[in-house]
Amino acid sequence: MGKRLLLEHAHVESIDRLDVYRRHGGYAAVEKALKSMSPAEVVEEVKKSGLRGRGGAGFPTGLKWSFLDKKSGRPRYLVCNADESEPGTFKDRYLMEKLPHLLLEGIIVSSYALESHCAFIYVRGEFRWIIKILERAIEEACAAGWLGKNILGTGFDLDIIVHPGAGAYICGEETALLESLEGKRGLPRIKPPFPAVVGLYGMPTVVNNVETLAATPWIVLNGGDAYASIGIGKSTGTKLISACGNIRKPGVYEIELGLSLEEFLYSDEWCGGMEGAYGLKAVVPGGSSVPILPASLALKTASGQPRLLSYESLAEGGFESGSMLGSGGFIVYDEAQCIVRNTFNFARFYHHESCGQCSPCREGTGWLERILHKLEEGHGTLADIDLLWDVQKKIEGNTICPLGDAAAWPVASAIRHFRHEFEEHVHHPERCLFRRRQAAVPVNALAEPV
């Protein structure tokens, strides 16, 4: 384990500068693609690689690209999704901060493959310093002829525009993102039509996550087959995992897909185990939207197999006993954490972030927050737990965009696996771990990051 396709040079000093990046082999993929491959050949390699979208849904990237309408001859856009707002997820930020040119290189080869001449990077507005890093990298690349008109004399033109958001989780959803980029509120669109046909400014558009695009230079240079030989089964390549919660070494790690969750959590190479004296209670393996797994199901699947960090293994058991890889936001809870409180916290998040277009989501997330608040405050009844279950069921699958599901799943899985904690909050609210800890110790003083 320990293959690094993305972060290999992340620790090189000043690797965010073009000359240093070039000295470490940077932009070789642009040279190779533009000078010796056709756009269709690049798409073909990405298809062969088995690369799947790293933004959360895991959709095969090559396949998505092949849906793009090239025939009508209308302008085509590539939009890089750098909105990174899923709680638990902080990997794209790391990648852009350390390796802005890797992202640019990925955008150039991907735009070439898509025959697009204008690409946008939609960055969450709070990342002010990252916007500056990206803009400086773009200036450097333009000045050196890697961007702009007639790149490397091949006749291929490309502009990259960095566009800031302004604080709205929903703008990570690709159609809300496009609305936002057009200068409107971030209201998700009804699909179909999909962005590949009607996207930005009504034109054919591909939206891809930062990490997805950053994986393409390696694929161009080494071939899709080489990429597909890394990882496990249909989970090819490497994945960035942002690890947080009660672990010794929070941070961003690149893993080969298929690494066992147990090794990732306890090995010193990665999370370094639990931070304090308490054992493992639960893991949310893919950002706040995915189902929570109690310790036993986090380490092993229901059939007793070791749980692996791969799309398939994490999903094994469906919603009964599995979860999802999602965005790679890996949140670890120790036994001193309160599941009811955490579920309330996430419900509050989704309620706050609902765009309000569909009533099941707009109203339902409010109900979830209020019922959970009541339970958390110690005023709940057993009937409230059932009501909570009913409300989340009514949201799931009944909305325009997946935010509704994302609000429902954490609640459903928390009740499924931790019903006893909800009941405890009805009978003995004073025992709530969150409350007791808040009162006793202000906060765990932690070691600095590694």
Add this chain to the structure above:
Amino acid sequence: MLAVRSGKPVTFSAQALEQAQQIIRRYPEGQKKSALIPILHLAQEQNGGFLSVEAMDYVAEMLDLSPIEVYEVATFYTMFHLKPVGRYVLEVCHTGPCEIKGAEWLLQTLKSKLGVDEGEITPDGLFSIRRVECLAACGYAPMLQCGERYYEFLNTEEKVEALLEHLRQNANT
């Protein structure tokens, strides 16, 4: 959320005007509206940290939009402040991963050190405190954003005190 009419006209500095033109130029022909969010950020900066009705109307005129098109965007996004704020807005993330690392403690500590509640401004006009959702710093919690920067691992009173002192010093220079 009600916006505030400040009674003061908004003017962009020459440099900000030039920046605004640059922003508008980078979008494709006929897609000037795309410049709205970046220009609202600029307007907020130019207007002492918040968007008054006057500031929004000014932006509407600049981009040939009707005022309502600007209001509906300004009210949708949490980074836009529709009421006056302190010079330094301390935006504390209170979402799950930060909460388990003491986000509530950080909020309480700030409130008691500054003597104001969330949404209020300290009498010297320097600080206001706000809760925000996940800022993609979950591994470095508890944390807050202030202006262009993130301040992370704010897990002791000393660190919080040092940060406030640093900002006060900044304000004087």
